Amino acid sequence: MTDLAERLRTGLPDDAVMTDPDVTAAYARDMASLCDAGAPAVVVLPRTVEQVQHVMRTATELRVPVVPQGARTGLSGAANASDGCIVLSLVRMDRVLEIDTVNRTAVVEPGVVNAVLSRAVAEHGLYYPPDPSSWEQCTIGGNIGTGSGGLCCVKYGVTAEYVLGLEVVLADGRLLRTGRRTAKGVAGYDLTRLFVGSEGTLGIVVKAVLALRPAPRAQLALAAEFPSNATACEAICAIMSAGHVPSLLELMDRTTIRAVNDMTRMGLPQTTEALLLAAFDTPDPAADLAALGELCTAAGATTVVPAEDPAESELLLQARRMGLPALERITGATMIDDVAVPRSRLAAMLDGVAAIAEKYDLVIGVCAHAGDGNTHPVVCFDAHEPDATRRARASFDEIMALGLELGGTITGEHGVGVLKKDWLARELGPVGVELQRGIKQVFDPLGLLNPGKLF
Template structure:
């Protein structure tokens, strides 16, 4: 890359849009997947408009420079990590909520809007944007769409992709496409919106999104059930989901996860419990019956304690504790985070298998998860600086994905492939499936400049 080419980019964009200061660029080099490789970027670009993104992509095409789109870099699979000689393209400054429309029940937003800010804005109009990854106070709508993020409410309402009606996307060559629509229904042409959702910045740069909203639900009632062993908690989750009750949240923490959260911050969780289910119902007056039914079921299956949160503060504290698992595990050690999902009937086999993998590889595995969706997050933890333990942990991490595939599941329920799970993708998609996906990638990005080395 010649200095002239970089000067050309600097001249084409506002002064503060291109950053070459090494410390700032270094700070943007990687996401939160601690163990994924990250290359040395050329510069960081922070556009404020779609036109500026187009300028960047036209320049990158002309000079054959790789571009790595970034939101808040909370990703857990290395998807936003730099590759050598790339431009880091941060969409964080494109953070306008353009409109919240109560009539069509949609929001139109730029990609850098933080998830929780959109939720709060929707609520002001009596509306609800359900997808709520635990990173919701940090992660951006662009990143959520690019990873098809899940979250705690998804058990009842669905994941990010279920709420994306249309997108504005800058393609690799700088052209703009608009996919989907604002209306509820519409079937004109191939469903490119769904193709772009979850594409992890490899097919185009999302510069605007039209998102479905719902009427805001009633305030949820929260309940916690504690168990002195894991199997009855798993069984309770399975039975709750196959009963008539549809919780608006159903989360799981195992004993080591509870202990890690308590060690990180005293959240008043029971230190002796080996498993915890956190449940909510948001059906207004019916929530009391829902919660009672779920509580009875837990007790029948051996819960040692079942308690309903007494007020909103206690309820928020319990949810905050659940959302704390990632920083809590980071305090314990380095970790590889799996993100597997299996059919509900195989949940117990998955947890048994994970326990076996931990013993066989002599590693600690903590296993929180969105259990209502049977999407578990086994964290394979090891001491930073212990190379032998790191190698055993890496093997255990792979063995968990292998197990999920054998159980009829997937290697990633919501965090994406990035670089972390790329070696296992062919096993899930099949050789022909992977080849077809590589052709799709080549159609969108013939020069291979958009987030190369990620996903396919």
């Protein structure tokens, strides 16, 4: 380890190489519960592309694994260290390098925080849509690594749709440029999309060219209460079938509503089984909300409450953002599923999760990006009780199996990491896994980049 640290210091400032075990331990894992993490040999915090290249050349020469990290807000263990690895933290590479209002692009380093970028482009009348719940902490590099989404995906899409080009340091230290800055471009294989969602297993993203949109109008929201998951999901299907394009369409089940009330005293309806939150940023959002409200009522909503202004809308949406923190507060430990299913199967997914919670005698709350079928069942348990931990793991696996049975996928935006790698093999099948491993071999023949993740 001493030799490794000294070799790294030949191309990095002294304060960018940390070996104190008390310090390196703080970089050992992300926010995923019950995922294995090793002890890093060293943590490095480069500021330049050349410094990242030096780290990778050193790692290749000495055959040391490298685990890239952003803000460690991930929920699948993708940023967890392996024993004896170099943790390559990119948080100091945090510059917004360029904002181009004509071409509607931004060029950023990987350590730029999502919210910082959003505010920077807003000053130019532009908008970067991907907005994960952790947007105040998570970094663009981490968003790219996991292919993250957010609350506005139903209208504006996910991270992959906004990454035009990348600069990537490969395992051997070479610098690869992918993609373009133009609005269109189909030259060669789409390596840019290949890196999005690759969780640091193919290379280290050191720069990204991102597409921007004109800033949207202020949105108006409504809340609709439903007596069952089935009626709420009937409304969702009706909304989408009618051609509406809300800027946000979110669902909270009864368990989540009660948890949010207990934490925030927001006064959400305690007796409702499901709460649907919808918003529009259209030229006439009030009219669109009225039409959507009629569909909700026809589907069986007991109450539909539209906000009167953007400030009131923000209060409604705050309830959804507090869903995960409120559920975490119940027992102190959670396992967060990330199963996406076809919209038409949402009711079956939610009812199935409720049955699993009853079977294992656990609290499992569900928040969902209803507009794209992405559910987040949150399994709450006492991590100090072995039996509770066993039941939590079993329930997690049953939820994953349910999602696949309903024609869904094991992850809509959180990634695979350590938590779901066994399930990735089930979803892809043997031929899919073989080809993905072959791609990994091309980019990382020594297997040094984020080992033990994905498969």
